């Protein structure tokens with residue numbers, strides 16, 4: 010059976026349990042934690058451990074941490090937090106949206122080689138291996154530098170079999186461009202998950218993605234552009250239309266983030282995302298699952314979404 014690379018070592022797919030497929034312990038910028046840690050508030054490790062421990066106590070077993078290099082990835086922090094909280098964490102490699110100008114001219118094969126090393130040998134200076142690949146495009150669509158990353162991630166996937174999660178922008182139907190690249194690269198689309206898909210209620214577009222074979226990350230809760238309830242209505246509609254075995258709800262929650270100075274000069278103890286979602290990694294347990302059950306979903310449907318789908322997507326079997 011395929012083992013999945015977690016930050017504490019290989020995970021047997023049957024041990025994943027209740028899995029949130031798109032979360033973050035920390036999001037900042039590459040090197041920020043090392044150079045300007047206080048921007049991320051005080052007691053960083055302790056806060057992250059306490060938050061994930063609470064999530065673990067209420068039933069979260071595993072999280073995919075979608076923090077790439079350009080989002081400030083720190084695998085050792087994730088290991089400490091996984092050890093301290095009991096939550097299994099799987100870290101990604103690949104790239105989000107911030108491609109620095111110094112990478113202009115670096116090609117997809119070069120980047121693929123680096124990503125493959127993150128998967129097979131571990132993030133440099135550690136023995137922690139990446140368990141998922143990630144690439145991204147947003148409102149500007151797939152820019153030339155993001156296309157290099159998408160092709161690099163595709164090639165690393167073809168080489169290693171590790172699945173791909175994709176930051177996308179549903180309002181602009183950007184997954185159409187991203188899926189075209191994956192097809193050109195020969196990627197198995199049943200190993201691709203198009204994320205942030207519940208920032209729209211356009212089920213015609215979402216079903217087009219599903220009909221290509223991809224999974225959908227319905228991974229913004231409570232989110233900003235669509236109300237939480239309409240997100241769940243859209244999720245349930247897709248389940249009712251027979252797509253329940255390829256949907257992955259999550260929060261895209263960030264525990265450690267930059268604390269921003271207020272107009273009066275004060276710096277809040279909690280960053281703005283936590284103020285917007287005080288439930289953090291438990292919003293789904295406390296609001297979405299009850300809402301789904303109210304709409305007629307069964308306990309088995311819930312298990313499909315949070316246990317079976319993650320296991321099938323991550324293990325590829």
Ligand SMILES: [Zn+2]
Nearest residue numbers: 031033075261
């Ligand atoms: Zn994210």
